[in-house]
Amino acid sequence: MSALRTLYERADVVPLLAEIFRELGFEGATLSRITERTGIGKGSLYHFFPGGKEEMAAAVLAEVDTWFEQFVYEPLRRDDPAEAIAAMWKNADAYFRSGGRICLVGAFALDETRERFATTINDYFQRWIDALAGALVRSGRPASEARAAAENAVLGIQGALVLSRALDDKALFKRALDQMAKRLITS
Amino acid sequence: MSALRTLYERADVVPLLAEIFRELGFEGATLSRITERTGIGKGSLYHFFPGGKEEMAAAVLAEVDTWFEQFVYEPLRRDDPAEAIAAMWKNADAYFRSGGRICLVGAFALDETRERFATTINDYFQRWIDALAGALVRSGRPASEARAAAENAVLGIQGALVLSRALDDKALFKRALDQMAKRLITS
DNA sequence: GTCTATACAGTGATAGAC
DNA sequence: GTCTATCACTGTATAGAC
Numbered sequence: 001m002s003a004l005r006t007l008y009e010r011a012d013v014v015p016l017l018a019e020i021f022r023e024l025g026f027e028g029a030t031l032s033r034i035t036e037r038t039g040i041g042k043g044s045l046y047h048f049f050p051g052g053k054e055e056m057a058a059a060v061l062a063e064v065d066t067w068f069e070q071f072v073y074e075p076l077r078r079d080d081p082a083e084a085i086a087a088m089w090k091n092a093d094a095y096f097r098s099g100g101r102i103c104l105v106g107a108f109a110l111d112e113t114r115e116r117f118a119t120t121i122n123d124y125f126q127r128w129i130d131a132l133a134g135a136l137v138r139s140g141r142p143a144s145e146a147r148a149a150a151e152n153a154v155l156g157i158q159g160a161l162v163l164s165r166a167l168d169d170k171a172l173f174k175r176a177l178d179q180m181a182k183r184l185i186t187s
Numbered sequence: 188m189s190a191l192r193t194l195y196e197r198a199d200v201v202p203l204l205a206e207i208f209r210e211l212g213f214e215g216a217t218l219s220r221i222t223e224r225t226g227i228g229k230g231s232l233y234h235f236f237p238g239g240k241e242e243m244a245a246a247v248l249a250e251v252d253t254w255f256e257q258f259v260y261e262p263l264r265r266d267d268p269a270e271a272i273a274a275m276w277k278n279a280d281a282y283f284r285s286g287g288r289i290c291l292v293g294a295f296a297l298d299e300t301r302e303r304f305a306t307t308i309n310d311y312f313q314r315w316i317d318a319l320a321g322a323l324v325r326s327g328r329p330a331s332e333a334r335a336a337a338e339n340a341v342l343g344i345q346g347a348l349v350l351s352r353a354l355d356d357k358a359l360f361k362r363a364l365d366q367m368a369k370r371l372i373t374s
Numbered sequence: 375g376t377c378t379a380t381a382c383a384g385t386g387a388t389a390g391a392c
Numbered sequence: 393g394t395c396t397a398t399c400a401c402t403g404t405a406t407a408g409a410c
Binding site: 023024025026027028102105106107109110111112113114118121122124125126148151152154155156157158159160161162163165166167168172175176179183187 | 215296305308311348370
């Protein structure tokens with residue numbers, strides 16, 4: 001007979017932690033709030049993450065990184081550039097739920113949490129920009145412009161997340177992404 | 188004879204608090220860290236801000252709002268639009284220290300701190316966008332484009348802050364602002 | 375107006391029963 | 393693998409001496 005209570009594996013816990021860190025930030029995500037929202041006791045959490053809250057956040061960041069590597073960066077490096085870039089905008093809108101979900105890496109970059117995860121944060125954005133700039137070059141864009149254009153696109157997504165949350169306006173997020181998508185391939 | 192110790196007024200404390208909230212975030216800025224960094228005891232802090240940490244953050248947000256109203260929004264509504272827009276970019280670069288200093292309002296928008304200060308956060312960005320869109324219209328830009336262009340500029344500054352901090356690259360911030368300034372008046 | 379002392383809930387973390 | 397109990401510490405907040 002299977003147990004009535006839900007049993008977790010570490011891999012099941014990470015997505016739950018991700019949403020909590022996204023909503024509350026690193027400092028705001030206290031162990032009791034994590035316990036409260038997941039129903040997982042402190043004992044279990046420390047069983048999965050002996051390094052405590054820092055290991056939890058690191059695991060979340062690693063999973064975010066894997067997701068973007070697989071569904072955004074790799075396609076940008078490998079696939080037809082125009083298709084991969086179109087898929088990037090589509091994936092970004094879906095992943096960030098049209099501004100309803102923030103970018104954890106971007107949020108961590110803003111306060112002192114940055115110090116804890118500096119290289120992870122740096123790599124996430126650096127690889128995004130590199131992959132996008134590479135795709136732009138392959139699509140015929142001069143290398144001299146490609147990097148700045150890529151930076152602008154990545155930065156625009158982060159800004160759209162901030163502004164759409166500040167104004168509580170998901171339509172703004174979609175509109176901004178559409179405009180950036182057009183500008184990226186035309187200008 | 189004047190006292191050896193520094194005596195503060197409430198108005199002197201607010202800028203100190205601003206930098207601490209910027210660096211640590213709302214949750215990360217604990218009273219002991221505030222005391223430690225400012226040298227002001229808890230008794231004094233609660234004398235100035237009976238409402239505790241929330242009142243401290245509200246006072247900081249109010250001061251930020253006043254600064255932008257005076258040096259950015261009002262000029263955009265009142266002065267020659269081209270000059271006011273040029274001044275906006277210059278002021279933004281100076282205020283945010285080329286990405287070395289974040290936007291507290293934007294940072295608060297990202298996590299649950301948003302709930303505490305929702306209307307303040309909303310107003311800050313809404314008035315910025317309105318003032319900028321108005322200046323663009325006065326400079327001859329079609330009203331149909333002005334709002335989206337204004338949103339894009341405001342969002343771009345927020346994104347540039349995130350990205351320049353993530354990559355620890357102030358040059359990127361300046362570069363991005365230059366590019367956005369050009370695009371705002373040409374496209 | 376600022377200090378020290380202190381209240382007491384909440385913090386991350388650990389140990390041991392099951 | 394999960395629970396309860398508990399640790400030492402830090403959190404916000406208050407009171408009273410000066």
